[in-house]
Amino acid sequence: MIKGFTRKYKPLDILSEEEEEAIHRGALYVLEKTGMRVEHERALKLFADNDCLVDFDERRVRIPPGLVEECLRKCPSSFVLKARNPDQDLMVGGNTVYFMQGMGMRYVDLDTWETRPATAAEHREAMIVADALENVHLADGIFFYMERQGVPPVMVMLENLASGLRYSTKAEQFGYQKDCEIFAIQMAEALGINLNPELDTASPLTIYGGAAEAAFRYVEAGIPIQPCSSMTMGAEGPVTLAGAMTLGVSMVMAWAVLTQLIKPGAPMSIQHGLKPMDMQRGSPRFGAAEYALTGAMMNQMLRRYQIPSCPGSGFTSTSKKIDYQTGYEKSMGALLSALSGGNLLIFQGGSCAELLYHPVLSILDDDVAGWIGRYLEGVTITDETLAIDLINEVGPIPGHYLNTEHTRNWWRKELFQPKVADLEAYPVWIRSGKQDALALAKQRMEKILTSHKPQSLTPSQEQAIEDILKDARVYYRSKGLISEEDWTTYMKTLDNSA
Amino acid sequence: MQDIILESLSRAIKDYDKAAAVRWVTAAADNQIDPLRVMESLTAAIREVGDAFGAGECFLPELVSAADAMQAALPIVEEQLRSIGAKRESIGKVVAGTVAGDIHNIGKSMLCTLLVADGFEVVDLGTDVPVERFVEAVRDHEPDILAMSALLTITASEQKLVIEALQAAGLRQIVKVIVGGGAISEEFANKIGADGYSPTAPGGVRLCRKLAG
Numbered sequence: 001m002i003k004g005f006t007r008k009y010k011p012l013d014i015l016s017e018e019e020e021e022a023i024h025r026g027a028l029y030v031l032e033k034t035g036m037r038v039e040h041e042r043a044l045k046l047f048a049d050n051d052c053l054v055d056f057d058e059r060r061v062r063i064p065p066g067l068v069e070e071c072l073r074k075c076p077s078s079f080v081l082k083a084r085n086p087d088q089d090l091m092v093g094g095n096t097v098y099f100m101q102g103m104g105m106r107y108v109d110l111d112t113w114e115t116r117p118a119t120a121a122e123h124r125e126a127m128i129v130a131d132a133l134e135n136v137h138l139a140d141g142i143f144f145y146m147e148r149q150g151v152p153p154v155m156v157m158l159e160n161l162a163s164g165l166r167y168s169t170k171a172e173q174f175g176y177q178k179d180c181e182i183f184a185i186q187m188a189e190a191l192g193i194n195l196n197p198e199l200d201t202a203s204p205l206t207i208y209g210g211a212a213e214a215a216f217r218y219v220e221a222g223i224p225i226q227p228c229s230s231m232t233m234g235a236e237g238p239v240t241l242a243g244a245m246t247l248g249v250s251m252v253m254a255w256a257v258l259t260q261l262i263k264p265g266a267p268m269s270i271q272h273g274l275k276p277m278d279m280q281r282g283s284p285r286f287g288a289a290e291y292a293l294t295g296a297m298m299n300q301m302l303r304r305y306q307i308p309s310c311p312g313s314g315f316t317s318t319s320k321k322i323d324y325q326t327g328y329e330k331s332m333g334a335l336l337s338a339l340s341g342g343n344l345l346i347f348q349g350g351s352c353a354e355l356l357y358h359p360v361l362s363i364l365d366d367d368v369a370g371w372i373g374r375y376l377e378g379v380t381i382t383d384e385t386l387a388i389d390l391i392n393e394v395g396p397i398p399g400h401y402l403n404t405e406h407t408r409n410w411w412r413k414e415l416f417q418p419k420v421a422d423l424e425a426y427p428v429w430i431r432s433g434k435q436d437a438l439a440l441a442k443q444r445m446e447k448i449l450t451s452h453k454p455q456s457l458t459p460s461q462e463q464a465i466e467d468i469l470k471d472a473r474v475y476y477r478s479k480g481l482i483s484e485e486d487w488t489t490y491m492k493t494l495d496n497s498a
Numbered sequence: 499m500q501d502i503i504l505e506s507l508s509r510a511i512k513d514y515d516k517a518a519a520v521r522w523v524t525a526a527a528d529n530q531i532d533p534l535r536v537m538e539s540l541t542a543a544i545r546e547v548g549d550a551f552g553a554g555e556c557f558l559p560e561l562v563s564a565a566d567a568m569q570a571a572l573p574i575v576e577e578q579l580r581s582i583g584a585k586r587e588s589i590g591k592v593v594a595g596t597v598a599g600d601i602h603n604i605g606k607s608m609l610c611t612l613l614v615a616d617g618f619e620v621v622d623l624g625t626d627v628p629v630e631r632f633v634e635a636v637r638d639h640e641p642d643i644l645a646m647s648a649l650l651t652i653t654a655s656e657q658k659l660v661i662e663a664l665q666a667a668g669l670r671q672i673v674k675v676i677v678g679g680g681a682i683s684e685e686f687a688n689k690i691g692a693d694g695y696s697p698t699a700p701g702g703v704r705l706c707r708k709l710a711g
Contacts, residue, residue: 105680126710146650146652152655153652153653153654153655154652154655156652157652160571177599177650177652177653178599178652200601202601202603202625206601208601208626210599232604235558236604238602238648239559277558277604279557279559280554280557280558281560281698282604282605282608282699283556353680354680355680480659481655483658
């Protein structure tokens with residue numbers, strides 16, 4: 001199991017007990033009075049069979065508070081995400097903090113900062129880098145490079161999952177869309193892993209059929225799910241942080257009820273993203289301070305319910321480049337997510353809202369993750385670390401500590417060493433070509449790609465994945481979701497990348 | 499009296515006051531004010547708010563609220579127009595929706611609002627709209643423009659299916675098709691045979707003006 005980072009002190013609580021209670025009761029009231037729109041017949045029947053008030057014409061379900069609280073209690077406080085390499089399993093929950101590979105739909109050219117669909121080789125290289133990075137604990141081959149050259153959109157998630165499984169042995173994130181979960185479950189079963197699929201809620205108060213159907217499929221297959229409670233505040237939810245939180249918590253509660261009615265004790269984490277809207281442009285402000293605040297509030301509410309939390313704050317920036325804005329928006333968001341009790345932080349590699357991903361950024365972000373992890377681990381206080389005898393022994397100047405056994409024993413444990421930060425003295429920096437962190441990260445990427453060899457799938461595993469992909473291709477082609485023109489291009493792309 | 503009513507109607511739009519907009523447009527009807535003049539007042543008021551938005555003097559919450567107030571008043575004045583055998587003068591008619599499998603509403607709703615503020619007649623089909631509903635809506639409403647939104651790469655291909663279905667139904671020639679959303683690029687729009695693409699809602703309005711003109 002990957003240990004990840006342990007937050008060794010109390011989390012940052014920003015709500016008082018009374019404020020927490022007000023949000024909790026408000027959310028219960030919303031679910032009982034207004035309820036959720038659920039566009040899924042089987043889910044509606046399940047709610048109706050369990051004492052919810054269901055209007056089948058309006059597709060509306062009103063949930064009694066007692067049922068909500070019972071189902072919240074049934075959600076496990078932690079669960080295991082199984083990796084291809086069992087040494088890399090994750091135990092999600094409690095005060096453990098893991099970092100997850102970030103997302104961004106397109107590849108970005110680091111000279112022009114223009115984006116374009118990625119090639120299979122670029123996806124593979126990004127996965128190899130993610131596999132090598134010590135602070136990427138959960139891989140996410142799916143949600144970066146959702147635009148792939150020569151791959152029909154309907155096959156991208158499965159091709160990305162296959163690439164993720166081939167080039168990383170870490171546990172994998174997933175999603176759902178147009179039945180692709182059927183094939184993803186088959187892949188997971190073939191490799192003896194589970195996935196961590198995220199399922200959308202449409203705010204306000206709506207679960208569409210695709211997400212509900214995927215929930216049934218995953219929960220019944222024993223796979224933990226990660227429903228999302230997301231909105232742009234002022235558009236898809238109230239603009240006040242308290243109102244947005246009340247709406248967000250009511251959607252969390254609705255998912256807890258659905259999940260626990262499908263299978264009591266089924267594991268679930270919540271991904272959340274309550275961010276303000278740019279009132280001029282209409283787009284979400286991913287780097288906003290308020291996003292970090294709602295992230296902290298939701299982390300606190302999820303701790304109350306003992307449901308593992310996956311905060312979105314810090315996962316991306318609106319900057320189009322790998323620059324100062326990307327650095328501060330992502331770092332501050334992630335740091336506050338970690339301090340306030342997030343368990344799975346979506347992080348390394350993405351920027352430009354959700355548009356770009358680059359492995360060089362994942363390398364830079366990995367240093368930030370290490371920095372945050374060091375902060376979380378806090379301070380060890382023992383006789384040895386207090387070093388009182390040593391302080392007395394060394395005494396005043398000319399005494400120093402560089403030559404002591406204590407320094408040799410402890411410095412690596414106590415001090416975090418970033419891999420690609422510019423730490424050089426100024427004259428050395430001038431002589432060595434004025435290299436900044438971005439340049440150093442590019443060099444580290446080259447080094448990783450020449451030296452890191454992820455453990456391959458066994459021949460039988462590879463065959464199983466390829467067979468499942470073939471079935472999926474036939475399935476989507478027969479459903480008319482891959483045109484003949486796209487099919488021809490797709491087949492050529494596969495031949496060229498083989 | 500007429501001037502007071504029309505001025506109050508205009509003020510109601512600019513104050514985002516739906517109830518007052520309905521009240522004053524009803525008063526205009528009761529006082530037999532020419533519905534064409536009422537419509538002019540409404541249009542001038544919403545355009546003023548739209549211009550302020552364009553100049554960065556007001557923001558989306560104000561613009562959307564003003565457009566909502568206008569839409570609350572519109573049915574009453576349209577009924578009046580019909581009764582005298584006249585029609586609302588609009589720049590054009592747009593049917594808009596987010597494609598099947600895609601639940602993202604805001605971008606499409608912004609476009610609809612900005613189009614209304616610009617003088618277009620808009621039919622909003624909502625989100626997660628299946629191919630057949632787009633085709634039916636084009637058949638029923640005979641719009642100048644069909645606008646489709648998709649935020650996800652995987653749902654973007656639905657736009658292509660809609661265009662193919664319009665062709666199969668013999669409706670492609672009567673309507674211009676535009677596409678937008680996070681997953682859409684100009685290259686993709688060209689590839690699926692759309693007539694236009696815009697990455698933003700204000701750009702979508704400019705595109706609609708160009709295509710409807």
